[in-house]
Amino acid sequence: MQYQQGFLISRHSRDVRGTTEMVFWVQTDGGPAKLVIQGERPIFFLPEIDQQSAVNLLDQENITHYTKPLDLHTFSHTKVVGVYFNTLNACQRATRLLQSQGFDPFESDIRLTDRYLMERFICGGMLFTGDKSDKHGFTEYRNVKLKAAEYQRPLSRVSLDIECSEKGILYSVGLDSEMDSRVIMIGDPKEQDERPEWIEWVPSESALLQALCLWFHTYDPDVVVGWSVIDFDFRLLVKRAAYHRIPLTLGRGREKAHWRDSSKGRQGFITIPGRVVIDGIDALKTATYSFSSWSLESVSQQMLGEGKAIDNPHDRMASINRMFAEDKAALAKYNLQDCVLVNRIFDSTHLLEFFIQRSRLTGIELDRVGGSVAAFTNLYLPRLHRAGYVAPTLASENWIASPGGYVMDSKPGLYQSVVVLDYKSLYPSIIKTFLIDPLGLIEGLKADIETKTVPGFRGGIFHRNKHFLPALIEDLWQARDEAKRQGEKAFSQAIKIIMNSFYGVLGSSGCRFFDHRLASSITMRGHEIMKITRRLIEEKGYEVIYGDTDSTFVSFGRAFSQPEADKVGRELAEYINQWWVEHLSNDYQLASALEIEYETHYQQFLMPTIRGQDTGSKKRYAGLIERDGQKEIIFKGLETVRTDWTPLAQDFQKSLYAKVFDGQDIDEYVRQLVDDTLNGKYNDKLVYRKRLRRKLDEYQKNVPPHVRAARRADEINQKLGRQLQYQNGGWIEYLITIHGPEPKEALESPIDYQHYVDKQLKPIADGILPFIGKDFATLSLPQLGLF
Incomplete structure (x- = not known):
């Protein structure tokens, strides 16, 4: 029996003539293949105790089934049947x-294709x-047998x-x-x-859709990427194809694309x-990754230093309509530029490689968003079955919160x-x-010999020999070290995210393995x-002046040179690590x-107080470091790195801290900055930018400034006959005027400059000036003449 190698692209299952059919599309060295099982x-x-009652119910409803005794148990040690x-x-x-009759069918939510693959450890x-037959553009195999293999190929x-x-x-598709572009x-x-x-010219919208299908058949891509490409582009393509009654055959084998909405209707899913x-x-x-704005313009500017030609939504729509009517070649350039920008973002971040490596590590689908719980389930469930257990059902109603990461009181x-x-x-x-x-928790709780267990917290006890997660961590750890050595950044990042997600998964009510004793035994x-x-x-x-989750901030009490700080820092780390090795070996008989x-060594470091108090803040600090001979200030949690502060405040904080850290006079x-602000020299830096997290009409009792600005903006849009922009959320840019918040694009009143001095400049200054014996109120007074 001759086996071939393949890398999984997509998986689907359905009922066909009274039985199931699973289809796995894979990419091989010889091109795409369709595997049918x-x-x-x-x-x-x-x-097992519920078997007869459940069977009677299924028989009454004429649901064909059969049961089989299995050597498997629940976490409460009850025997089960399949x-x-x-x-x-x-x-x-x-x-x-x-479920409607109070029974608990374990693992009923595991999809057929997922179970088939995970039980074979296929990632x-x-x-x-299988039985091979050549088709147009691909090879089909039936009566297929699969097994795991280390294989990948470019997609x-x-x-x-x-x-x-x-x-x-529709006007065009880029x-x-x-x-081919x-x-x-x-x-x-x-x-x-x-x-x-x-530019490929077509006479109509229906012809455009047919040309798009032909392009996919001709060039046959494995992966489609875009910006809001599912919920906007494909949602509209499916809708327009249905309107023209044209089958949207974008799939391999000229299969149709399928659209479905989520149960709440807020999100769509496309299957090709x-x-x-x-x-x-x-x-x-x-x-x-994280960005203050997720628009293609903003992300591409930050990552590539290049953006779209037009970004204001009203300008954009008007320009697109004008170009389609008067200059279609210009519209085509604009259309293609968006495609190119997305590809360049994927290239610069190695995103596709990241998703491929994540699939290799965990077996989850290439296009799975998030996926931490699914990844954990894929890795853990087949091992659990081989240990004689079935997984518990989600039990979010019994969820008990576990303590978060340790955050020490700081010394400002x-x-x-x-x-x-x-x-x-x-x-x-x-x-x-x-x-x-x-x-390990289940086996530890029933172990009758204390030497077989390791104590946890909140009643958690873990078996020393019966467990899987520590070995999974070790395998991932070694794989990440090797990826680092080989310079495989995408692989290393995928491993890091998966490893770090394990705690979050065990502490999430969305995971079937959640138990507060697990999560608490980690955080505590x-x-x-x-x-x-x-x-x-x-x-x-x-x-020690501060500690946060896994980081400890240590003050030496005086200025150290970089070599001195490096030496002491490394000596401290070596001492602490050796202490843990000896302590865990002697007291717990565990390997650390x-x-x-x-x-990091901060040459200068500020730990501020909580605004308006003497107490030290948490998760907020700034420090001066030196890298390759260049000095740089790192800000954490302060106004400079927060999107709800104006550019004026952010620029002021960077400059002020740099001067203080450098020992310069700042009076x-x-x-001068206060004077210039009051005299209108920084109007371009006074814009607030804030996100509307709910629909506009949902803000009733408390109406914050950005909501008032958004409502005013849409009132103006309505008067001008333009599409309303902010009713369902989004980002609003606004300024504070003497008559309150007003949208940037429709400013009607004079700017309230004193607001920006009091609410933007003063809080920044008050965060650092008291530590050098200065006071913002005094410094900001106008200079008085002698006469």
């Missing part, structure tokens, strides 16, 4: 029926064999973007890929002054057989020479060291570790995976 039975599990069905529909009907790469990608009227009538544009080329070869669609915004969030002040010691992957190392694991152990770390440092004669590292600088 029929007859796999959906299953869930029931406690309940099998011929079709997905029968399994779903049975689940709903039994992206696979070996397959082809196209960036897609549409342009349309405000009523959703497509940018290494295979073009814009399919509605229009008559004979009427155009400019007719670039990369043989391909995956990855939205740029969701992808960046999944890879833990302006310091010289502060070093930061940081535990490397603290929560994963706690899991690995103290053997924290769902199975972290508290203990951080307190002991502080004690060890202070015993060496240094002052805890590793604290010397991370004249502060006084």
Whole structure:
């Protein structure tokens, strides 16, 4: 039996003629292949004591099934039976029926394709064999057998973007890929002054949709990317295809794209057989990127230093309509530029590589947004079955919160020479060291010999030998170290996110393995570790001024040179690590995976107070570091890095802190800045930008300034006959005037400059000036003449 290698692109299942059919599309060295498996039975599990009652119910409803005794138990050590069905529909009907009658079908929510793959430990790469038949553009295999394999290959990608009227009538579709880049544009080329070869002209909207399908059949991409590409571009493409009664055959094998809305209707999902669609915004969030604004203009400016030609929504719509009417070639350039920008963002961040590596590590779908719980389930569930257990059902109603990360009370002040010691992957190392694991908890609680267990917190006890999570952490840890050595940034980042998600998953009510004893045994152990770390440092004669989750801030009490600070920082880290090795070995008979590292030396460091109080703040500080001979101020949690402060305040904070850290006199600088602000020299820096997190009409009792500005903006839009812009959320830019907040695009009143002095400049200055014996109120007084 000859096996071939493939990498999984998409997975689907359905009922066909009284049985199930699973289809796995894979990419191989010889091109795309469609793997078809029929007859796999959906299953869930029931406690053996409920078997007869449940069977009677299913028989009454004529739901065909059969049961089988299994050597599996629930977490409460109750024996279960497997309940099998011929079709997905029968399994779903049975689940709903039994749940309505108070039964608990375990693992009934595991999808057929996911269970099939995870039980074979297939994560992206696979070996397959079956009965082969050549099709147009792909190879089909039936009677397929699969098994796991280490295999990956580059996937082809196209960036897609549409342009349309405000009523959703298509104008053009842009497509940018290494295979072919073009814009399919509605229009008559004979009427155009400019007719670039990369524009494909079509006579109508229906012809545009047909040309788009043909492009996909011709160039056959594995992955489609874009910006809001699912909820905007594909939602509209599906809608327009339905209007024209044209099958949107974008899938491989000329299969139709399928659209479905979420249960709440706020989000849509597109399925294209043989391909995956990855939205740029969701992808960046999944890879833990963060931006103040997620518009393509803002992200591309920040990442690439380049943006869209027009970004104001009213200008944009008017310009698009004008270009479509008068200069279609210009519209095509604009359309294609958006596609190119998205591709460049994916290239610069290695996003597609990140998703491929994540799939290789966990087996979850390439296009899965978030996916931490799914990744954990894929990795853990098959191992749990082999240990003789079925997974529990979600039980969010019994959710008990666990303590968060340890945050120490800070000691406010302006310091010289502060070093930061940081535990490397603290929560994963706690899991690995103290053997924290769902199975370990269940087995630990029933162990009758204390030497077989490790104590946790809140009643948690963990078995020393029966567990999986510590070994999974170790495998991922080694893989990440190797990825770092090989310079594989996307692979290293994927591993880091997966490892760090394990605590969050175990502490989430959305995970079937949640138990507050698991999450608490991680976070409360972290508290203990951080307190002991502080004690060890202070015993060496240094002052700990702050601690946060896994980081400890140490003041040396005087200025140290960089080499001096590096030496002491490394010595402290080595001492603490060795202390943990000896302590855990002697007191717990455990091998320590805890590793604290010397991370940063701040030559100057500010720990501010809470505004208006003497108490030290938390998660807010600033410090001056030197890298490669260049000085840089790092801000954490302060106004400079917060989007709800104006550019004026942010620029003031950067300049003021730089001057204070450098020992410069700041009196004249502060006084002049206040004068210039009051005299209108910084009007371009007075704009607030804030997000509307709810629909505009949902703000009733408390109406904050940005909501008032948004309401005013839409009142003006309505008067001008323009589309309302802020009714369903979004971002608003506004200024404070003498008559209150007004939208930036429709400013009617004089600016209230005193507001900006009192509410933007003063709080910034008050955060640092008291530590150098200065007072903003005094400095901001106007200069008085002698006569």
